[in-house]
Amino acid sequence: MRKPAILAVLLAATLVLAACGGDGGQGARAVTLTLNWYPYGEHAPFYYGVAQGIFAKHGIDLKIQAGQGSGKTVQAAAANQTDFGWADTSALAVAVEQGVAVKSVGVFLQTTPASVQFFQEKNIRKPQDLKGLKVATTAGDALTKTFPAFLKQNGMAETDVQIQNIDPAGKMAAVLSGRADVLLGFASDQGPTIQEKAGKPVSYLRFSEFGLNYYSNGLITSGGKLAKDPDLVKRMVTATAEAWSAAEKDPKAAVDTMKGASQQLPSPAVLLEQFKTTVTLLHTDATKASGPGVNSAADWKSTIDTFLRTGVITKAQDPGAYWEESVAPQG
Numbered sequence: 001m002r003k004p005a006i007l008a009v010l011l012a013a014t015l016v017l018a019a020c021g022g023d024g025g026q027g028a029r030a031v032t033l034t035l036n037w038y039p040y041g042e043h044a045p046f047y048y049g050v051a052q053g054i055f056a057k058h059g060i061d062l063k064i065q066a067g068q069g070s071g072k073t074v075q076a077a078a079a080n081q082t083d084f085g086w087a088d089t090s091a092l093a094v095a096v097e098q099g100v101a102v103k104s105v106g107v108f109l110q111t112t113p114a115s116v117q118f119f120q121e122k123n124i125r126k127p128q129d130l131k132g133l134k135v136a137t138t139a140g141d142a143l144t145k146t147f148p149a150f151l152k153q154n155g156m157a158e159t160d161v162q163i164q165n166i167d168p169a170g171k172m173a174a175v176l177s178g179r180a181d182v183l184l185g186f187a188s189d190q191g192p193t194i195q196e197k198a199g200k201p202v203s204y205l206r207f208s209e210f211g212l213n214y215y216s217n218g219l220i221t222s223g224g225k226l227a228k229d230p231d232l233v234k235r236m237v238t239a240t241a242e243a244w245s246a247a248e249k250d251p252k253a254a255v256d257t258m259k260g261a262s263q264q265l266p267s268p269a270v271l272l273e274q275f276k277t278t279v280t281l282l283h284t285d286a287t288k289a290s291g292p293g294v295n296s297a298a299d300w301k302s303t304i305d306t307f308l309r310t311g312v313i314t315k316a317q318d319p320g321a322y323w324e325e326s327v328a329p330q331g
Contacts (some may be wrong), residue, residue, distance in 0.1 A: 029232065030063065032082045034081075035073070041189075041275035044275045045244040046064050049246070049247075052246060057239070058238055060236060071141065077221055083221065087218070093303075102220055102223065103226060104219070104323045105236075106237055109217040110216070110281065110284045113187045113277070114187075116184060117175070118203060127150065130156070132161070133182055136166050136170075143185070146207065146214075150210065153310055172197075196269070218293070219240055230326075233327045245291055294331065
């Protein structure tokens with residue numbers, strides 16, 4: 001081979017290596033994301049972002065892992081057992097109050113999907129109708145913190161209901177079998193699955209419709225990672241916002257990329273319904289003209305005040321204690 005040709009080959013190889021991470025860390029890096037729960041429709045943007053090469057474009061080789069409740073995901077992120085987490089802001093706020101070094105880098109679900117779920121035939125219309133009923137929940141998930149606040153907001157106490165702590169997979173089975181009257185979960189998660197399995201309609205008491213709205217699920221990471229690797233955090237945040245924007249434009253294509261994500265994965269029809277419900281939760285009045293994941297300090301303050309008023313936390317701090325605005329999505 002002539003020298004010019006050899007040089008051309010070497011140059012091409014160098015460019016390929018640079019694109020793949022040979023430039024000292026700007027290329028594809030293995031990154032873990034632990035979800036708040038087993039995969040369901042809400043998580044479609046992450047799978048779509050991987051399938052469409054959005055995360056790879058930002059130098060991230062993303063591995064998505066199932067979670068077992070926001071509380072556990074927050075602890076895993078703080079302990080650097082996962083690079084990033086997808087968790088409810090209530091669980092984050094509780095952890096911060098306990099001195100756990102973890103922060104939000106952008107809340108995406110800005111209206112909470114938290115709800116009490118039940119078959120329509122139960123004829124439950126208001127929180128007071130829950131008195132004496134068996135409530136299925138899972139220790140460690142976000143709703144174990146906010147359900148007492150929901151009851152308090154509506155003039156009730158935990159002793160007014162019968163709490164049943166059940167593993168994540170067992171909550172729906174308990175309601176389907178009649179062992180529990182209602183379950184605590186996200187309106188964008190269990191309800192559509194139960195409705196499909198039972199063949200009868202499911203209804204909800206949405207927290208946001210009974211005086212308790214707050215920031216819900218978003219991207220979190222440890223304080224250590226923010227300090228040591230802000231570039232990676234910024235790239236992950238940017239890629240996540242792009243993935244959500246892309247998925248919002250083509251919901252069916254997004255949920256189709258979830259095939260095989262989990263043995264517990266709902267049917268394609270349920271996944272699509274779950275994601276379409278999720279899309280309705282992405283903004284407040286302050287952010288409705290912005291892209292997914294863009295937060296406002298005023299909304300953060302409102303959320304913190306709500307948590308304080310309802311007893312989720314005992315001391316309110318400035319938004320900056322919970323949210324790292326410097327790496328959050330902008331505009």
